[in-house]
Amino acid sequence: MAGPIIELDFKGEIQGKRYVSGSYRRNRAKLERMIKEEPQAEYYLMLAVLEVRKHYWNRAHQAVEKALTLAPDYKEAHLLYAQILEAKQELVEAARAYQATLHRFPQFSKAYREYARYLMTHTDSITLAQSLLLKSLELDPKDALSHILIAEICLLRGKTGQALLHFELAQHYYLDHPRFHQGKARLFMEMERYEEAAKHLKLAMRLDPKNKVLRNQFAQALKATNTPKIFLFWKRWVI
Incomplete structure (x- = not known):
């Protein structure tokens, strides 16, 4: 199983330009200047995502914690926090963070998907993972990644027909x-x-x-x- 599915196409702009393109160093410098002038949770989350792209997990961890300090109800930051802990192999803490995110944001479909993927990757709790994925799709039927993960569970259980169906749905959306x-x-x-x-x-x-x-x-x-x-x-x- 792969690690966290961190969607890096975060829609942020710096002075009219998408920060996800171009030089890491230039974008980091821009964000640091913006944070110095006016600290905002969104800027810290952008910085965390930049660090994630380079696999600088400790820097990403620090940035996302600062985002959460400024905006305790920032659901995307909570999810990224759990994913970073998982990537750092702090698995017990990651599981608690995923569970806390679900408890705090019960309508957040990506949190159900990512906790399910965590369970598929690091535990034998496949039945619970499948239930979480079904909840994710109930909230967002077009989440192709949830369809892919359910297809993987179907393959584990020898249900190739159902797996093919979910792959076709995933292909339709993503x-x-x-x-x-x-x-x-x-x-x-x-x-x-x-x-x-x-x-x-x-x-x-x-x-x-x-x-x-x-x-x-x-x-x-x-x-x-x-x-x-x-x-x-x-x-x-x-x-």
């Missing part, structure tokens, strides 16, 4: 996430449709090129196609 392609590849591997599995894994690698797990799975999918070794190098590029 395409460009490595987890979608990785899950779809697993489904195709179980259905012995290895060429299609390899295609999805290649798409996942384009979205997450540093993921070694994806590269290993891609190699396994290619091997399962029973392609002669002389053609494997070629297929890595053209599938």
Whole structure:
């Protein structure tokens, strides 16, 4: 299972420009100036997300704590706080933070999804995770990532038909996430449709090129196609 699904397309602007684009150092410097002039929870959350993108977890932790000090009811900050704790492998504290977020914001669909993903990743509480995902979809039926996670549970339980249905729903709402392609590849591997599995894994690698797990799975999918070794190098590029 992958780690926290931290959606980095946070809609913030700095002087009319989206802060998520461009240089990390320039954006960080801009945010620090803005915070110095007028400390706001949103600015600290933007800073936390910038640090998350670089995997600077301690800096992100400090920034999100400052956001929560200024705005104790900032639900996105509460969720990011729990995700950062998980990424730092502070798992007991992360679980408590996810639970506290759900208790405080019972209509926050992403919190149900992320706590479910946490349970799928770090515990055996698959039934509880499925219930949380169903609640997430009740609140937001178009949350493609919740559909992907339910599809993964269906695969674990051998329900390939239901898994395919949820992958199709996820595809309808959302395409460009490595987890979608990785899950779809697993489904195709179980259905012995290895060429299609390899295609999805290649798409996942384009979205997450540093993921070694994806590269290993891609190699396994290619091997399962029973392609002669002389053609494997070629297929890595053209599938």
